[in-house]
Amino acid sequence: MSKLTKTVVDKAEPRDKQYTVWCGELKGFGVFVLPSGTRTYFVDYRNANNVRRRMKLGRHGQITAEQARTLAIQALADVSKGNDPLEDRNSARKAISVKELCELYIAELDAGRILGKGGRPKKASTKITDLGRINRHIIPLLGKKRVTHVTKADVTAMMKDIMAGKTRGIEKTEKLRGKSIVRGGIGVASRTVGLLGGIFTYARDELGIIDVNPAHGVRKPKDAVRSRRLNEDEYRTLGLILTKAAEDERYTRTVEMIRQIAMSGCRRSEIIKLRKDELDTAGSCFRFEDTKEGQSVRPMGLPVLEYFDEQDMSSDSPYVFPGTRNSDKPFGSFPRHWAKIFADTELADLTAHVLRHSFASMANDLGFTEITIAALLGHASGSVTSRYVHTLDAALVMAADTVSGYIDALLSGAKLSHTHYALDRSSRKAALVRFLTPRPEAPPQPEEPERLAA
Structure with a gap:
């Protein structure tokens, strides 16, 4: 056995089972290597009662081999004085507040x-x-x-x-x-x-301070379930409020962002911090890199898609909605503008989460299942999270189109008579006919005069 150094520890490859690499110079000093690749320094000794003890010194990477060696020497010196460094450490830890x-x-x-x-x-x-x-x-x-x-x-x-x-x-x-x-x-x-x-x-x-978690088993009160959602009249009211607010140029961008939250079901932070590289208009979806569920691919309804298609994305900012003073940061005035837009209105209690919940409720009203709604919202139970997904299920895109389109119409003041798509035979038949009707072939184009002459 050679001296335990950084090089020796780095070369210690993980195996199927944990194993130990001992130092050839300092007796009792070693490192054990886990199958996961974690390497932990320790010192092995016998206390005054001849009981064998093994005290961890730290993980490789958090401390160096030389620092671990110094700690081992100090521990062995304490043992020679009749002390038990591991017992002393445990006692000190157990005394913490x-x-x-x-x-x-x-x-x-x-x-x-x-x-x-x-x-x-x-x-x-x-x-x-x-x-x-x-x-x-x-x-x-x-x-x-x-x-x-x-x-x-x-x-x-x-x-x-x-x-x-x-x-x-x-x-x-x-x-x-x-x-x-x-x-x-x-x-x-x-x-x-x-x-x-x-x-x-x-x-x-x-x-290793305690054996039992005192917080386990504590009966916690049920949190209040947020049931607030917009009905169709409130959606129309929201549309009027946003239209009026947009007359002031200061609030134009915030109004656009609110509309996208309402029609997409996205979280407020997801729209505020939306990056250009997270927009996949060709695939009709958002490809969020970092959400509460990690990476998330979500369908984009047609009204939302058309909005982003029309935006100028030529600026150097990575954000779709950049800050007004610093384009390297996302738009920061949204919360303040939101408060001013809805102050003293019929929707003064409205939050971005209510818009998200209302989107889900509207999807349910239109006959979509729980798993479909979960995928639309990006919930962990139903979201498409793989970074390798390039195209979304056509039915999921149709669901996004339906819900977004319905909400867009309400915001514009329309009064609609909705029914569950799955039960509406006339809608299903019309969609099937459109799908199966052959497209007329384009008439042949006349060749260019130069080519005819040739």
Whole structure:
């Protein structure tokens, strides 16, 4: 065995089973290699009671071979004095507070080692939300308690305090004159308990501080189901509001974006941050690179398709709706414009999520199934997520055309009498006749005079 160095560790190829590479110079110092390719340094020793212990020193890549060697030498020196470094480490870890645990979790979150949906690192927006719940709810209510002393009753008490608004307040943000209003409530309480459960899972599985997760089994209140949707009259009202707002040039772009959200069912952020390379008008679809479900391919209804076809995409900005001052960033005035457009109107309570929910409800009204609606919205249960998909199912494109076209007509003030397409025989028969009717052949074109002369 040779000295354990970076070169030796890098050359240690993963096998079907975990194996160990020992250092030939420092007895007890080694690295074990997992089938996944992870390499972890450790030191092996016997304590004063002659019990064999193995203490992890760190992963290869996070610490160097020389740093691990130094830690191993320090640990073996402690053993020679009659100490047990692994026991001392575990005792120190078990003594940490919830606040200190949260700080360790946040460091892992920033490093991208906390995974979210689909086994992917949590998104930047999710990180911000998690940090808010940690700093505004978890730490103020449980931060001083020792992790090992937290009980299920403590977690339940925290949840009830958040529901009651005990952590309510107003905080300044980094933005100029920015502020964050912390209200608490049932939904926040439920989701904060869920986050705390994830933090305790990290403490159990990664740190070995606790054996049982005290947040598991806590009965969380049911979050209020958002049932608000636009009816047909409200769609027509929305059309009038947008038409009036568009008379002011400042709001023209925002009005166009609102219409695309309404007719596509996309999330607000997906339209605001829409990139030119995510538009596939030839394939009649959006090809989003990064959504809540990861990559997502979604059908684009004809009114939406025609809108984007008519837009000038010649600017250097990568965004379809670039910022007015900085074209390298997406349009940032949308939230402020939205508030002004709908202030003191019949739809003052309207949100972009309501438009998305209304799109799904309209698709249901028109007779489309749950799996089709899921695909239209890009939900994980029904979205087309493969980056290799080049063409969409014709029925899915037809569904997008139908829903988008219906909403477009309502926004224009039309009064329609819809029926389920699947049950409307006359519509089905007319569509079939159009599909099966041969196209007339184009008459032969006369040859050019030069070619005739030749």
